[in-house]
Amino acid sequence: MADQRWNAVVQLAEGILNRFASGRPGIGWERKAAVEVVKLSRNVAAREVVENVLAMYLMLDMEPRRFVTDRAFRTQLVRRVRGLTRINAREWVDQDSGRLKRVYTELPPRVTRSIGEWLASALGGIGVYLANLEREEVRGRDREARELTEALEGVR
Template sequence: MPASPKVGMRICLMHKWCHSPGCSERAATRYGNYCSKHASAKRRHGDSLQKGVTKSDLKPYIELIQERRAKHPEKKAWISMEERWKAQVEICVGIANDHGPMNKYKRIAAKEIVKVGHNVEHKTVVDTVLAMYLLQELESRRFRSDLAFWTQLVRRVRGLTELNSGMWVDPKTLRRKTAAMELCPRAAEAMVFYIKQALGVCGLWLAAFERKEEERRRQDALNFFAELKELA
């Protein structure tokens, strides 16, 4: 006896596969699009295949920012960027303490900004944000999408304070380890808005300037090698 349409539909739903490229696992839930592994990756990193940006990944770009600071310590732009961040933190203090009706994710994001602003030097936050923009400009293939970049930006900014880390005990070694406490995607999206409002234009301008500088250095090198060939 042939199966009814309802039974066929039920079987189809039960056999839904993960949408992540190259994955042959079943979706974690009937209405989800990803398996447990890739759903977790998308929630944490902004894309199911996005790799997290670590401190060591960002270190070369932090050093680029610090070198530029050392070359031009008298420039007012450095102070202005720190003041912009400080002003954004103060705005978020008001949002976090406002007990009126408000989108809960905006309030959560505001509290995260305040947490970072009150426990991390403004200079460190500015350098981290600028470094992330440089990383995106000079190594754009590292990010699967704009959402993946924004998610990694939030993770690196929140990672500047230990207040966003939790302790857990490894059941195999019985040793204590630290792990970052995750922020839900909607709150991370709201936090991105606050960061962009304060430092987004600064990051975009510096990234574009650094790209032009890199192209100039590459062209100088090509011109030099062309001059060397003339000696042959």
């Protein structure tokens, strides 16, 4: 189901690009966001995108202070997803060290915001649900450890 939701985002992006190609007006940053999503879908497996988005939601739940705002979280979400492919990076050889350097290009804020909103609306609910399941599992393990400790202290 999560892969299908990602594919729905890709279809939305393709629809936006088709609208622009037919000459109908639209929002420029939305077109750029659609280009990035389609580029991503052609270079990265749907499952890999989904797993990374869900992992980011787990991180948000486990370390909420890492992201100051929802906007900051979504910006990092888009960066991590775009980082799954080298197509969004520039590479060059550093003359001093002789090492290959790679820098991922940044998108304009409105483009990043659009992609972040699409990802959050498509996969955010699943991410929050998984984070809740993980939290409950951790609580269960903590409870078992506490009960074991209390039982062992009662042996003395």
